[in-house]
Amino acid sequence: MFVQQPIAILDSGVGGLTVAREVMRQLPRERIVYFGDTARAPYGPRDPEEVTKFTREIVDYLTQFRPKMIVIACNTATAFALEDIRARVNIPVVGVIKPGARAAIGRTLTGCIGVIGTEGTINSGAYENALREISPHVHVISEACPLFVPLVEKGNFRSFETYETIRLSIGHLRQYPMDSLILGCTHYPFLADVIQEVIGPSINLISSADETAREVSDILHVKGNLARGDELPVHQFSCSGDPLIFKSITQQWLGEQIEMIPVVWQVPQIG
Missing domain, CATH: 3.40.50.1860 (Rossmann fold)
Known part of the structure; x- marks a missing residue:
């Protein structure tokens, strides 16, 4: 069975959910794989090298899902690691x-x-x-x-x-x-x-968030890589820290638009 390649969205924690929600609103057929690095948030006080290292580790983790695009939904990671990640992968990488x-x-x-x-x-x-x-x-x-x-x-x-x-x-x-x-x-x-x-x-x-989602849509349209079919996707959300707090905030922010998949909470330790 054909499985749509997802859009991978990463953040230092739950902040990127604001981008994920807008992507889901503008592109309801697209499947999202999200990772929030809640165990190491916030990124703001960290030095650029450390933020870049963490971002690389998350991207390495997300590549197992074979994403067609990566969205760095974290301003600090965008500022410090966007060009580094673009040089490391062969799919589009969008910052915020x-x-x-x-x-x-x-x-x-x-x-x-x-x-x-x-x-x-x-x-x-x-x-x-x-x-x-x-x-x-x-x-x-x-x-x-x-x-x-x-x-x-x-x-x-x-x-x-x-x-x-x-x-x-x-x-x-x-x-x-x-x-x-x-x-x-x-x-x-x-x-x-x-x-x-x-x-x-x-x-x-x-x-x-809305402008980033629009850029995601434009890039996928130009590349002819928008999701096909009428079946609504099942999104996967995971984090590196306390899954209960993360799950509560995710469901509060995204409401009924997602289905939580228990297995995705068992993410490996990174870093």
Whole structure:
């Protein structure tokens, strides 16, 4: 029986589920194999060499599923490891930074764009470079928010602690004349409601998820590699850390769109 090759999506944890959900919405026939490196999250404080090493290990693990494309749904891993992975595999590899930058440039009216992300992503300058590559005169305000990913990995999306953490981290950005704020970490859309509450209703929150899914669709279409048939796929989700927390967040975020396959939780130790 013919089995569709999946799209492999990887992240440092649960953040990439925001990209997976959008791929599933835009491309409902495509099968997804997802890996979240929850045991070693967050990647933001780690040095580039370590992030690249971890990303290589995850890609090596995912190749057993014979994917037709790899999506690095982690901004830090995209910043540090995208080109390395592209050089190591012979299938398309998509990151999340350039799609996010394109979406922000398309939405801004003032030309002043904020970016929040992990320390690694912000310090790399990857978003600033991607934005200025499209629009050289754009004004970019960047802020590292290292406390956000741990909130998401614990499933703490809305609480007094969450609100205070976000307020203390980004409340000062309201003084700038920006009209768009890039959520430069795929974990951050889990906190979007509180971020919007803190930053104000007039600011466009930009997630790279929908633009990344659109790029995935475009590449597969050009290559004639879109999934065929009417049968809905069964997606596989796995992680390197606590499977119970991961499974709970996955089902909460994706709802009834997936079927959890118990065997996929027994992933080998990597790294």
